[in-house]
Amino acid sequence: MTAPLLHRDDPDKDPLIGNVKVTRQDWLNAALAALKQGGVETVKVADLAARMQVSRSSFYWYFKNRTDLLDALLQHWQDTNTAALVQQADAPARTITEACCNVFHCNIDARLFDNRLDFAIRDWARRSDRVNAVLKAGDAARLDALTAMFERHDYPPLEATARARVIYYMQLGYDDADLGETLEQRLSMVPGYLVAFTGSTASAEEIAAFNDFARTVTG
Amino acid sequence: MTAPLLHRDDPDKDPLIGNVKVTRQDWLNAALAALKQGGVETVKVADLAARMQVSRSSFYWYFKNRTDLLDALLQHWQDTNTAALVQQADAPARTITEACCNVFHCNIDARLFDNRLDFAIRDWARRSDRVNAVLKAGDAARLDALTAMFERHDYPPLEATARARVIYYMQLGYDDADLGETLEQRLSMVPGYLVAFTGSTASAEEIAAFNDFARTVTG
DNA sequence: AAAGTACTGGACAGGCCTGTCCAGTTCGTC
DNA sequence: GACGAACTGGACAGGCCTGTCCAGTACTTT
Numbered sequence: 001m002t003a004p005l006l007h008r009d010d011p012d013k014d015p016l017i018g019n020v021k022v023t024r025q026d027w028l029n030a031a032l033a034a035l036k037q038g039g040v041e042t043v044k045v046a047d048l049a050a051r052m053q054v055s056r057s058s059f060y061w062y063f064k065n066r067t068d069l070l071d072a073l074l075q076h077w078q079d080t081n082t083a084a085l086v087q088q089a090d091a092p093a094r095t096i097t098e099a100c101c102n103v104f105h106c107n108i109d110a111r112l113f114d115n116r117l118d119f120a121i122r123d124w125a126r127r128s129d130r131v132n133a134v135l136k137a138g139d140a141a142r143l144d145a146l147t148a149m150f151e152r153h154d155y156p157p158l159e160a161t162a163r164a165r166v167i168y169y170m171q172l173g174y175d176d177a178d179l180g181e182t183l184e185q186r187l188s189m190v191p192g193y194l195v196a197f198t199g200s201t202a203s204a205e206e207i208a209a210f211n212d213f214a215r216t217v218t219g
Numbered sequence: 220m221t222a223p224l225l226h227r228d229d230p231d232k233d234p235l236i237g238n239v240k241v242t243r244q245d246w247l248n249a250a251l252a253a254l255k256q257g258g259v260e261t262v263k264v265a266d267l268a269a270r271m272q273v274s275r276s277s278f279y280w281y282f283k284n285r286t287d288l289l290d291a292l293l294q295h296w297q298d299t300n301t302a303a304l305v306q307q308a309d310a311p312a313r314t315i316t317e318a319c320c321n322v323f324h325c326n327i328d329a330r331l332f333d334n335r336l337d338f339a340i341r342d343w344a345r346r347s348d349r350v351n352a353v354l355k356a357g358d359a360a361r362l363d364a365l366t367a368m369f370e371r372h373d374y375p376p377l378e379a380t381a382r383a384r385v386i387y388y389m390q391l392g393y394d395d396a397d398l399g400e401t402l403e404q405r406l407s408m409v410p411g412y413l414v415a416f417t418g419s420t421a422s423a424e425e426i427a428a429f430n431d432f433a434r435t436v437t438g
Numbered sequence: 439a440a441a442g443t444a445c446t447g448g449a450c451a452g453g454c455c456t457g458t459c460c461a462g463t464t465c466g467t468c
Numbered sequence: 469g470a471c472g473a474a475c476t477g478g479a480c481a482g483g484c485c486t487g488t489c490c491a492g493t494a495c496t497t498t
Binding site for chain 1: 257338388389408
């Protein structure tokens, strides 16, 4: 939630020894923040160094070159977002509406799924075939998990595919648009979304449970 | 559909007189192509000039500077995409499924709605507050038109809002993901999407009419 | 205490892109 | 046929960013 700290600014961590001012992780964190905030093009060694108040040469101790850093960012994305979404889709649920609520956790809990990162990667993919291939693989894995979720709840295959896409792409587009809604505004729309996504109505208990989760995470 | 022609390469247009090699419109077309292909950062005066085989100085005859060009691109977007989507949402329809099909025209017919351009603008908006403000205004206008569409077909206000968002954001996300589907694959999913979007089933005639439209446009 | 390890800072070269200046070209007009 | 208007080309300066080189610093090991 807070801005990423440098290792040296985090009192919980051991102080850096010797002449060391920043760690490889600090470079990665700073790069990630830049990627999310301004896109790949704005991930510049010079900028990151200036922000951390270290000289650029330090960077080349930890990374071969800028591309090496960008590869690490892409790897980080692969290891986090897709895994989280698939896990939520696979989570056990008594009803399809509850299952959808599990997926919604990703949209509420930034620790689970970082949608700003997801969009930064999508932007990047539009400019790089290599990144695009990685992205497509991730999307496919997510859609497969969602389709399987609907099939477990007895939707016929074609409808399961259609509904998986609707829920996935709607969430994508929704995040993309990045409305400045408050949590309560979002929560008030949830029952409506669930009807559209599943064709059935969520129980009051399911809605209450989801709202509790959302308020706990955000509050 | 085809790559944008330079004025001088288009046999339908009057030949350029004097020492003129390219027009302001040629610069705009080339910039638009670059914007759609690689994002704002790749709209470079030097690149456009090279591609058109003209020197960069020519550019500064037609435009004050690079920002001036980018402003023109943003203006172009405002004048095309949002207007088209609102018009399709407003189009008369006997049923809500038919109304949704009207909206789908935007996703099928690139002359109506250029979604690559839309995404290039969205990318850009993430990096520029000014562009973001313009984008948000466009999104709001589109959502209002879609919400009104559902309300005309007797959905209660809250559900109309939810469904407007589902259809709009799903299409956004869908386009973003840019699956390599064939037209026939896309068309086969349409009845399923319609159920999810509206809660009711489209008639065979509506589906047939939409398929005809799609095949005519694309074929 | 000397030598090694793990970094950091500052200077340099080079590439890429923008914006400006000005001379040159090709037409229309008087 | 001289003149100006509408453009274009080439050269230049300057900013920004990357990657390299190397000397310097602060611990660790022997």
